[in-house]
Amino acid sequence: MSGRLYVVGIGPGSPDMMTPQAHAALQDAERIYGYRTYLELLAPHFPEKQLIASDMRQELQRCEEALADANEGHRVAVVCSGDAGVYGMASPVLELAPAYPEVDVEVVCGVTAALAGAAVLGAPLAHDFCVVSLSDLLTPWPVIEKRLKAAAWADLCLCLYNPRSHHRPEHLARACRILQEASMPPERPCGVVKNIGRDEQEAHCMALSKLETYEADMFTTVFIGNSETRIVGGCLVTPRGYRS
Amino acid sequence: MSGRLYVVGIGPGSPDMMTPQAHAALQDAERIYGYRTYLELLAPHFPEKQLIASDMRQELQRCEEALADANEGHRVAVVCSGDAGVYGMASPVLELAPAYPEVDVEVVCGVTAALAGAAVLGAPLAHDFCVVSLSDLLTPWPVIEKRLKAAAWADLCLCLYNPRSHHRPEHLARACRILQEASMPPERPCGVVKNIGRDEQEAHCMALSKLETYEADMFTTVFIGNSETRIVGGCLVTPRGYRS
Numbered sequence: 001m002s003g004r005l006y007v008v009g010i011g012p013g014s015p016d017m018m019t020p021q022a023h024a025a026l027q028d029a030e031r032i033y034g035y036r037t038y039l040e041l042l043a044p045h046f047p048e049k050q051l052i053a054s055d056m057r058q059e060l061q062r063c064e065e066a067l068a069d070a071n072e073g074h075r076v077a078v079v080c081s082g083d084a085g086v087y088g089m090a091s092p093v094l095e096l097a098p099a100y101p102e103v104d105v106e107v108v109c110g111v112t113a114a115l116a117g118a119a120v121l122g123a124p125l126a127h128d129f130c131v132v133s134l135s136d137l138l139t140p141w142p143v144i145e146k147r148l149k150a151a152a153w154a155d156l157c158l159c160l161y162n163p164r165s166h167h168r169p170e171h172l173a174r175a176c177r178i179l180q181e182a183s184m185p186p187e188r189p190c191g192v193v194k195n196i197g198r199d200e201q202e203a204h205c206m207a208l209s210k211l212e213t214y215e216a217d218m219f220t221t222v223f224i225g226n227s228e229t230r231i232v233g234g235c236l237v238t239p240r241g242y243r244s
Numbered sequence: 245m246s247g248r249l250y251v252v253g254i255g256p257g258s259p260d261m262m263t264p265q266a267h268a269a270l271q272d273a274e275r276i277y278g279y280r281t282y283l284e285l286l287a288p289h290f291p292e293k294q295l296i297a298s299d300m301r302q303e304l305q306r307c308e309e310a311l312a313d314a315n316e317g318h319r320v321a322v323v324c325s326g327d328a329g330v331y332g333m334a335s336p337v338l339e340l341a342p343a344y345p346e347v348d349v350e351v352v353c354g355v356t357a358a359l360a361g362a363a364v365l366g367a368p369l370a371h372d373f374c375v376v377s378l379s380d381l382l383t384p385w386p387v388i389e390k391r392l393k394a395a396a397w398a399d400l401c402l403c404l405y406n407p408r409s410h411h412r413p414e415h416l417a418r419a420c421r422i423l424q425e426a427s428m429p430p431e432r433p434c435g436v437v438k439n440i441g442r443d444e445q446e447a448h449c450m451a452l453s454k455l456e457t458y459e460a461d462m463f464t465t466v467f468i469g470n471s472e473t474r475i476v477g478g479c480l481v482t483p484r485g486y487r488s
Contacts, residue, residue: 009359011263016264016265016268017263017264017353018263018264019255019260019261019262019263019355020259020260020261021258021260021261083359083362083363084367085359085362085363085367085368085369086359086369086370086373088367088370090363090366090367090370091367091370091482091484094366094367094476094477094479094481095481095483098476105479107362107364107366107367109355109360109362109363110355110359111263111327111353111354111355112359115253115327115329115330115353115355116353118351119328119329119334119351119353122338122351123328123329123332123334123338123351124329125329125330126330126331126332126334127377128374128375128377128388128391129330129375130372130373130374130375130395130400131373131374132372133371133372138484138485138486139371139372139485140486143398143486144372146397146398147398147399147400150394150395150398150400151394151398153390154391154393154394154395155387155391156391156394232338232341232342233338233341233342235349237335237338238335239335240331240336240382241381241383242382242383
């Protein structure tokens with residue numbers, strides 16, 4: 001009998017941003033695997049489910065356990081915050097899945113922080129945009145630097161994930177300097193959102209030069225406008241096209 | 245008395261990909277403004293609502309009408325497919341809003357085609373990525389070309405919106421040639437999804453050289469991998485990092 005593994009993006013955290021499809025997948029699962037913090041968010045809404053928590057950096061082990069469980073004919077879910085496919089668990093699960101031939105994997109998408117944070121600020125990603133993580137755990141820093149330069153050169157709106165962690169407090173400042181060296185002006189409108197969709201949500205607009213010294217944390221998403229982005233009525237707004 | 249305008253991303257089309265937040269906003273609205281096709285998708289689920297349909301390219305007029313309506317103290321919604329902020333109505337509404345001081349605008353995010361299509365194919369956008377529209381209605385073609393080159397140069401995963409329309413049948417082929425000229429190899433794994441989340445949904449993986457002659461339509465979303473992207477068990481999968 002074949003098993004099923006749902007890789008589910010639960011959105012930014014609040015249940016009203018989780019899709020009915022994601023909710024149905026979690027209801028269908030016998031057990032839910034995930035990072036401790038996300039399972040704590042889910043626990044009150046799925047009181048009858050068995051939740052199997054693991055810590056950060058145990059992602060591959062978590063995938064293997066969930067795949068082995070499903071391979072015995074069970075229906076299980078692996079959860080991620082935001083979307084399952086954006087820096088999420090869909091990729092490692094699908095890479096490991098061929099070793100578990102009895103498992104049907106279904107990826108269930110969700111609202112990622114780029115979209116949820118943009119809505120809080122206004123419409124900063126309303127034209128072509130780029131999503132870049134500043135974490136160099138799995139990506140060499142020169143690759144990240146190249147991507148920032150490319151975004152600046154091509155006038156792409158930019159959304160930065162993981163702007164800061166304990167081990168890399170200076171990455172956001174470095175990114176801001178790289179963008180300015182790539183001739184992005186210091187007055188370029190930017191914005192930050194902390195704790196998207198949670199009670200402690202906080203959002204600010206500021207110039208790129210101010211962003212350089214902003215104290216981001218692990219729960220901050222950063223937005224950098226393109227050459228047409230403006231602050232309009234307190235919102236960060238990128239036009240849908242070029243006026244000229 | 246102040247009015248309220250919700251700009252609502254309804255997701256790709258199927259109700260199980262619309263967030264509860266979006267559903268609640270539409271329930272709260274007295275009237276829903278939108279492009280005819282999207283309102284037809286909503287009509288069965290909101291039978292008691294007044295739906296005010298307009299055609300494509302009437303976006304600014306639609307925003308003005310909805311803002312004027314809300315400015316009289318009403319609660320109204322403007323809907324977009326996918327997310328409200330990704331090539332959606334949030335940007336024009338917020339640009340026009342300062343002329344309607346009695347209106348509170350709330351942007352309600354949704355699942356955009358980049359996320360929903362990626363989940364259908366596997367996990368093509370699991371590392372840093374770029375979303376580019378091939379429509380040159382509001383963007384000069386040289387700007388689009390520059391963005392494609394930047395994505396190739398910086399090894400960003402790429403998601404293309406609007407790969408084809410009546411007036412620009414050849415844009416996808418041109419984009420594929422530009423990427424290859426920017427030294428992206430012809431065997432680079434790519435994927436397409438048509439009619440995401442609808443009954444007629446269709447998805448295929450193919451090499452970049454095949455994508456060049458693929459017959460995309462207005463309802464197709466295109467995915468192009470980075471240098472690490474592989475086809476794994478029939479899915480298009482980008483690893484979350486660089487192995488070396």
